[in-house]
Amino acid sequence: MATKLIPKELAKRPDRLSPGHRLCAGCGASIVVRQMLAAIDAPVVIANATGCLEVATTIYPYTAWRVPWMHNAFENAASTITGIEAAYRSLVRQGKIPEQNVKFIAFGGDGGTYDIGLQALSGAVERGHQFLYVCYNNEAYMNTGIQRSSATPLGAHTTTSPAGEVIPGKQQKRKDLTMIMAAHDIPYVAQAAPSQWRDLMQKTRKAVDCGGAAFMNVLASCNRGWRHATDETVELTQLAVDTCYWPLYEVENGQWRLTYKPKEKLPVEEWLKRQGRFRHLFRPENRHLIDELQAEVDRRWERLLRLCGET
Amino acid sequence: MAQLKGWKEIPIAGIILEAGNAVEYRTGGWRAFRPVRGEAECIHCFQCWLFCPDSSILVDAENEKMIGFDLDHCKGCGICARVCPVNEKVIRNAGTKLARDDARLCIRIVEEGRVKE
Amino acid sequence: MSRFEALTGDNAVAMAMRQVNPDVVAAYPITPQTETVEFFAEYVADGLVNTEFICVESEHSAMSACVGASAAGARVMTATSSQGLALMWEIVYIAASNRCPIVMSLVNRALSAPINIHCDHSDIMGMRDSGWIVLFSENAQEAYDNIIQAVRIGEHPDVLLPVVVCQDGFVTSHGMERVEVFDDEAVKEFVGTYKPRYPLLDIEHPKTLGALDFYDYYYEHKRQQVQAMENATGVILAVAEEFNRKFNRNYGLFETYCLDDAEVAIVVANSTAGTAKVVVDRLRGEGLKVGLLKPRVFRPFPARELVEALKHLKAIAVMDRSISFGAMNNAGPLFLELVAALALHGVRVPIADYVFGLGGRDILPREIESVYRDLLRVAESGRVERLVTYLSVRE
Numbered sequence: 001m002a003t004k005l006i007p008k009e010l011a012k013r014p015d016r017l018s019p020g021h022r023l024c025a026g027c028g029a030s031i032v033v034r035q036m037l038a039a040i041d042a043p044v045v046i047a048n049a050t051g052c053l054e055v056a057t058t059i060y061p062y063t064a065w066r067v068p069w070m071h072n073a074f075e076n077a078a079s080t081i082t083g084i085e086a087a088y089r090s091l092v093r094q095g096k097i098p099e100q101n102v103k104f105i106a107f108g109g110d111g112g113t114y115d116i117g118l119q120a121l122s123g124a125v126e127r128g129h130q131f132l133y134v135c136y137n138n139e140a141y142m143n144t145g146i147q148r149s150s151a152t153p154l155g156a157h158t159t160t161s162p163a164g165e166v167i168p169g170k171q172q173k174r175k176d177l178t179m180i181m182a183a184h185d186i187p188y189v190a191q192a193a194p195s196q197w198r199d200l201m202q203k204t205r206k207a208v209d210c211g212g213a214a215f216m217n218v219l220a221s222c223n224r225g226w227r228h229a230t231d232e233t234v235e236l237t238q239l240a241v242d243t244c245y246w247p248l249y250e251v252e253n254g255q256w257r258l259t260y261k262p263k264e265k266l267p268v269e270e271w272l273k274r275q276g277r278f279r280h281l282f283r284p285e286n287r288h289l290i291d292e293l294q295a296e297v298d299r300r301w302e303r304l305l306r307l308c309g310e311t
Numbered sequence: 312m313a314q315l316k317g318w319k320e321i322p323i324a325g326i327i328l329e330a331g332n333a334v335e336y337r338t339g340g341w342r343a344f345r346p347v348r349g350e351a352e353c354i355h356c357f358q359c360w361l362f363c364p365d366s367s368i369l370v371d372a373e374n375e376k377m378i379g380f381d382l383d384h385c386k387g388c389g390i391c392a393r394v395c396p397v398n399e400k401v402i403r404n405a406g407t408k409l410a411r412d413d414a415r416l417c418i419r420i421v422e423e424g425r426v427k428e
Numbered sequence: 429m430s431r432f433e434a435l436t437g438d439n440a441v442a443m444a445m446r447q448v449n450p451d452v453v454a455a456y457p458i459t460p461q462t463e464t465v466e467f468f469a470e471y472v473a474d475g476l477v478n479t480e481f482i483c484v485e486s487e488h489s490a491m492s493a494c495v496g497a498s499a500a501g502a503r504v505m506t507a508t509s510s511q512g513l514a515l516m517w518e519i520v521y522i523a524a525s526n527r528c529p530i531v532m533s534l535v536n537r538a539l540s541a542p543i544n545i546h547c548d549h550s551d552i553m554g555m556r557d558s559g560w561i562v563l564f565s566e567n568a569q570e571a572y573d574n575i576i577q578a579v580r581i582g583e584h585p586d587v588l589l590p591v592v593v594c595q596d597g598f599v600t601s602h603g604m605e606r607v608e609v610f611d612d613e614a615v616k617e618f619v620g621t622y623k624p625r626y627p628l629l630d631i632e633h634p635k636t637l638g639a640l641d642f643y644d645y646y647y648e649h650k651r652q653q654v655q656a657m658e659n660a661t662g663v664i665l666a667v668a669e670e671f672n673r674k675f676n677r678n679y680g681l682f683e684t685y686c687l688d689d690a691e692v693a694i695v696v697a698n699s700t701a702g703t704a705k706v707v708v709d710r711l712r713g714e715g716l717k718v719g720l721l722k723p724r725v726f727r728p729f730p731a732r733e734l735v736e737a738l739k740h741l742k743a744i745a746v747m748d749r750s751i752s753f754g755a756m757n758n759a760g761p762l763f764l765e766l767v768a769a770l771a772l773h774g775v776r777v778p779i780a781d782y783v784f785g786l787g788g789r790d791i792l793p794r795e796i797e798s799v800y801r802d803l804l805r806v807a808e809s810g811r812v813e814r815l816v817t818y819l820s821v822r823e
């Protein structure tokens with residue numbers, strides 16, 4: 001019987017990520033990892049792309065991981081985990097190691113997933129390996145000092161899309177990677193956020209039990225890059241959900257389903273104004289960018305509702 | 312850190328064999344603020360446990376009790392106080408904005424060095 | 429316990445891979461290695477191997493998956509050429525540093541640009557500092573034999589390094605040769621089973637591999653790699669000896685041909701060594717004291733042994749099938765390293781470099797003969813007139 005998704009029950013098993021890692025105070029990445037791993041009862045093996053999570057959890061001779069874990073490079077967490085998974089299937093089939101219902105998970109940041117690792121990810125899921133790829137998405141290259149990625153939203157200030165006198169932050173809108181992954185027609189694709197922890201945990205369970213390749217895009221605030229107080233991490237993630245900037249949904253064997261519908265769809269401004277990376281957008285000459293962002297959110301939300309049969 | 316070891320004394324490939332030995336690394340020293348128990352009654356809902364990025368909420372799992380903070384590792388982010396439903400209720404009942412270190416809260420966030428327990 | 433078959437070099441490697449029966453193969457096609465991948469895919473499709481064959485979307489992913497699988501505890505093989513190796517580059521280093529005894533067949537091909545599918549050695553020379561053991565093969569037979577030995581060398585507990593086995597693109601990879609193929613059972617027995625030291629899939633003992641390693645320990649881990657390389661020489665010889673006992677073919681760090689009493693000699697690797705042997709025979713027929721040294725092990729570079737074998741000569745020519753652009757005199761890597769070895773051991777033999785065959789340019793016996801004739805003149809005068817010659821390039 002699977003452990004009930006009740007915090008008190010989940011807390012009975014030791015954390016799979018130990019304290020003593022060196023992620024910044026209030027980092028969203030470890031919240032995502034802790035919640036997701038707590039949801040899985042089976043043994044897990046993890047591959048981690050280069051990025052904040054990898055760097056800060058494994059500074060030799062220390063590791064915060066209590067499960068088998070491997071880092072290979074920045075762009076190849078997907079191919080690395082498929083190598084591990086293939087080894088597992090091969091060795092089990094040959095009777096060289098016991099079958100233990102191991103779940104294989106890759107964690108990559110948005111840079112390692114949307115950008116440099118997209119090809120490896122696409123190839124890995126197309127090959128149908130049994131694994132879950134998790135993009136913990138903080139919408140920029142945080143580890144190298146907050147540079148833009150293709151997950152960075154329109155108008156956001158990063159160190160490579162600075163809000164300058166002439167150019168007000170990132171000029172391009174973000175790529176919709178969850179949609180791209182859904183287009184791979186793999187057994188399970190989902191978008192999630194740790195503020196809706198039960199939703200995140202349920203999706204995690206579905207993903208690792210789907211019998212094939214699964215992808216989850218999980219919003220994980222970075223207070224350094226987004227510029228908010230360290231205690232606002234969860235709240236800001238939830239605001240992204242409630243503004244429909246970050247809708248929660250899943251695509252299970254081609255079936256689209258909205259898993260959370262905000263009681264009231266808040267204006268995206270509510271989310272933007274809480275973050276320093278958007279501060280310049282509130283200058284009169286940049287207001288049009290907020291409108292553009294709102295239009296993008298609305299358009300994508302409407303499309304999602306249609307796909308999920310909600311309209 | 313302990314005495315640095317020579318190349319013959321450590322496993323090859325940079326592999327780390329002591330899973331979770333990061334607990335030996337004390338991140339508590341980073342803290343500018345500290346979570347402290349307030350006056351309100353904890354309902355042991357474990358929301359703080361669920362959201363702490365540093366696994367620093369101490370629980371008695373068997374008896375299902377939240378028992379405190381792992382100050383060796385807690386970085387003082389304050390998330391536990393923000394997600395605590397009792398805090399939320401206290402704030403709602405107060406009707407005004409409460410300071411983070413208000414004594415009436417269930418988890419208070421207090422500046423390090425000013426802690427009186 | 430063996431039979432003879434007409435095989436191309438690619439096929440011979442695939443045959444060896446089938447017999448080794450690795451747990452995982454991840455590979456991507458590229459001329460002139462492609463046939464190896466195709467043959468192997470057939471073995472998989474026909475159920476002749478237990479291998480999980482990962483048909484990746486790129487060589488970068490091929491090497492990444494190989495590293496993952498090897499770290500997991502599997503016996504792993506791959507194959508590539510030229511651009512494929514170049515794309516793998518980043519992970520090639522990680523494979524060695526993570527001490528993954530992956531075996532790779534490298535069918536040597538020129539590097540772009542301009543794009544060229546034919547043989548030279550610029551691909552392998554680019555990975556010479558990556559931490560892999562590098563073996564050369566003159567022909568399909570040697571490629572086959574080397575692949576089998578590579579498994580044992582790389583997996584030896586004192587080594588635990590990846591091994592790359594080179595053969596010349598098209599010349600060897602596509603040339604049909606008579607190859608002695610051992611019985612499956614005999615190969616299986618020779619390679620034995622792989623006992624990984626720190627398999628990630630040992631779930632009960634969770635390990636962390638690939639941690640961030642600062643100035644406090646990175647250097648120690650590199651020092652360990654040096655030791656593994658040092659250990660490799662002895663292991664390579666021990667494996668060769670066992671191979672010889674079982675399969676009756678003798679391998680060393682290099683092969684010498686009419687070298688003992690020679691006055692001048694050429695040092696050249698892979699298929700061109702075969703051509704050079706024919707030239708040696710002919711010149712010996714004229715009573716000329718010419719010889720040949722064919723390197724087999726390029727990494728670890730057997731400097732002392734090479735110097736010992738060459739020090740009695742009056743003149744040496746190295747034939748390099750690549751250029752180290754901008755290096756001393758724009759010479760080839762093999763030359764540069766051999767010159768350093770001789771100097772280090774205080775041996776002063778006149779030595780010259782002949783770059784040849786880039787991008788698959790033919791190397792003819794008469795050109796090799798011209799090198800020998802140059803050498804004989806140098807032997808007489810004691811003076812090297814031209815340090816580096818770009819053989820048969822048009823002015």
Ligand SMILES: Cc1ncc(C[n+]2csc(CCOP(=O)(O)OP(=O)(O)O)c2C)c(N)n1
Pocket residue numbers: 050051052053074075108109110111112113138139140141142143144149
């Ligand atoms: C091939 C390669 N290019 C660049 C880098 C430098 N680099 C390391 S982490 C990183 C950004 C990581 O961003 P992301 O994947 O979003 O993870 P985050 O740090 O934000 O969690 C970059 C650019 C690298 N390690 N390897």
Ligand code: SF4
Pocket residue numbers: 022023024025026027028029052053056138142143221222223224225
């Ligand atoms: S920089 Fe951002 S993502 Fe990186 S550890 Fe700090 S808070 Fe987390």
Ligand code: SF4
Pocket residue numbers: 026345346362363364365366367368380381384385386387388389390391392
């Ligand atoms: S302040 Fe932050 S780190 Fe400390 S216990 Fe609370 S949530 Fe955890």
Ligand code: SF4
Pocket residue numbers: 352353354355356357358359360377391394395396397398417418
């Ligand atoms: S401190 Fe608050 S969040 Fe934590 S268990 Fe008690 S009531 Fe729940």
Ligand SMILES: [Mg+2]
Pocket residue numbers: 109110111137138139140141142
């Ligand atoms: Mg990021």
